[in-house]
Amino acid sequence: MNPPDLRIRRVAIDTWRENVAYLHRDCPVVRASGFQALSKVTVHANGTTISAVLNVVDDERIVQACELGLSEDAFARMNVPEGHAAHVAPAEPPASIGALHRKIGGERLSRDDLHAIVRDIAQARYSKIELAAFVVATNGYDLDRDEVLHLTEAMIAAGRRLDWQHQVRGGPVVDKHCIGGIPGNRTSMLVVPIVTAHGMLCPKTSSRAITSPAGTADTMEVLAEVELPFERLTQIVRDTNGCLVWGGRAGLSPADDILISVERPLAIDSPGQMVASILSKKIAAGSTHLVLDIPVGPTAKVRSMPAAQQLRKLFEYVADRLGLHLEVVITDGSQPIGSGIGPVLEARDVMRVLRNDPAAPADLRDKSLRLAGRVIEFDPDVRGGDGWRIARDILESGRALAQMNALIDAQGRRLQPPALGEMTHEVIAPADGAVSAIDNLQLARIARLAGAPQVIGAGVDLLRKQGDAVQAGQPLYRIHACYAADLGFSRDLAARDSGYTVAATTRPS
Incomplete structure (x- = not known):
């Protein structure tokens, strides 16, 4: 006997990248199937099927007995109007759940295991509890270097991938990334306009902040739109040589964005997951050459030079096998960079540097020029050691500011930038x-x-x-x-x- 149809109701609750379904305790499906809170269910409507975690409610103001409530994430995935007929059924465990249990037990996972896990994560088949188990089981150095390689490959395979070779004709597609942990370190927002003003292609996709007060995407959002669809992102890069956007909207390494939703509340940023997260997004964005900043300091993510070298070797191992040219720069992480911590304050610092304002923080300016110079030296026409001078000239001439304004306009300038908290x-x-x-x-x-x-x-x-x-x-x-x-x-x-x-x-x- 087929389960009775229910009418979809949009429940305006942000469950942060988790599909949640809501059924009233008196719903005949709940009574007949014996569903309990936190059960996994499948929701079917109009040819679309999603997995969801069930919440059972007692208030008809949330859902009535004949309705199926969907959280914001679940409603968006179903892509049907409110009132549309749907039915629910018990969900089978994700195919990869056995591999997850083996990892929890301390076993080494194969390439196929990790690809299966990441596929299920990307397709929202894991609950937050299962995601948390995976994040904790792979924390620290509990992934060996081949597992990190396979995890990175799997993250790339689960999403879309950009290809710029027709545009650069065999030349480098460049990027710069910092592993994070240093407040105010908004060098990417200076490196991108400098290197793209030089004529290099730099499709910079960034994550939202995980454990910090601001990420590059959060800070760029003060000035322009950052949640851009795949087609618009590619057109902006073709028109301006670069972008500064959040990669999640474009579908690049989507499993990583789901994992970040669990890493953030747990404040976990393990080495293996960090390597897979960063390199998967760079390769998915089409980058061929990357400068990676690893700050070292007593209160940075990396506390000592031996730890920095260990992390460097892991990055280099994975990047080399995936065909990404990687240069690691180990920098001073003893204190915040710049004067501001938080999106509006960090955007202020970036614009002061671009405008050659006397109030611009010297440490942010100097570090950005150093990193931009290293990226510019990926240009086969630039001699080694000349990159810093070229970067400085681009900044001081105003070309970097003009390029940043072009990027902001292309992405969608904020007509009324948000104000600093009063x-x-x-x-x-x-x-x-x-x-x-x-x-x-x-x-x-x-x-x-x-x-x-x-x-x-x-x-x-x-x-x-x-x-x-x-x-x-x-x-x-x-x-x-x-x-x-x-x-x-x-x-x-x-x-x-x-x-x-x-x-x-x-x-x-």
Whole structure:
């Protein structure tokens, strides 16, 4: 006997990349099938089938007994109007669930195992609980280098892939990426306009922030649209040589975006998953040459030079076998880069550098020129060592600013950029001395509690950096928030630990 048809109802709940179905406890399907909360079900409508996690509700204002509620993600995947007939059935476990259980048990997975897991993840067959199990089971260095290679291959295979060779005619398609962990490190938004102004192709696709107060996509969104469909993204790159967009809308490495939705609340960014995430998106975007920034510092993701070299070797192993030319640059990660932490503040710093503003943060400018120079040296017509000079000339001449404006206009300029949060609190120096250390992790936590990146105008404006002299009572940084509760949360955390160490200066006798 076929299950009875139910009428689809859109339940306006954002379940963050998880399909959720809602059935009333008195629904005949629930009573007949014995469905329980968190059961896996399949939903069928108009020739489309999705897997979903079931929530059972008791309030008819959410769904009635004759209705099937769908979360925002599930409703979008079904792509049918409200009121359309649908039916539900118990779901079979994902085909790859056995491989997941073996990984939880500590076994090494084969290429076929990892491809099967990633296919099921990309097709939303895993619940958040199962995704979390996979993320935890592969945390640390629990994936060997061949497993990381196979995971990267699988992520590429599960999505769309761009091909620019007809445009560059055998030349390099370049990109630059940082592994993250350093607040304010928005060098990509300077490297891309510089290298594309030089004439190189740089289709920069970025993720949203995972554990930081802003990612490149979050910050670029202050200035322009970043959620662009595949066809529009490709046309923008053809017209301007580059882009600065979120890769998820274009369907590049979609399994990675689903995994990120679990990594973010768990605050997990394991080496193997990091390598697979970064390299899969670069290769899917059509890049052939990549400069990778690995910052090292006491409160960075990578704390020591031996750890940086271990991570470097893993990146190089996978990139080499996938035909990606990779150059790793190990940089200073001892403190935030630039003056702002949070989307609006970081966009301000980027535009100040592009405008050659005297207030532009020198460390952001200098690091961006160094990285842009390395990318420019992928150009076969540029001699080794000349890249930095070429990058500096492009920036100082205003060509980089003009190129950035072209990119912004092509992607869709924001006519009214979001404002900086008007609610503020200054964190002051406890004593006379000099700033001897800044805790990247603590400053990131404070900025996130202020609301960043979800609240785009929230963040932390740094007024002092390492080595700066301060007097007791002078401000070290200013917290910006848009909501009183957020300001209170971040202010309380800063009161417990400001993230700054001020050391007394000794006077010569």
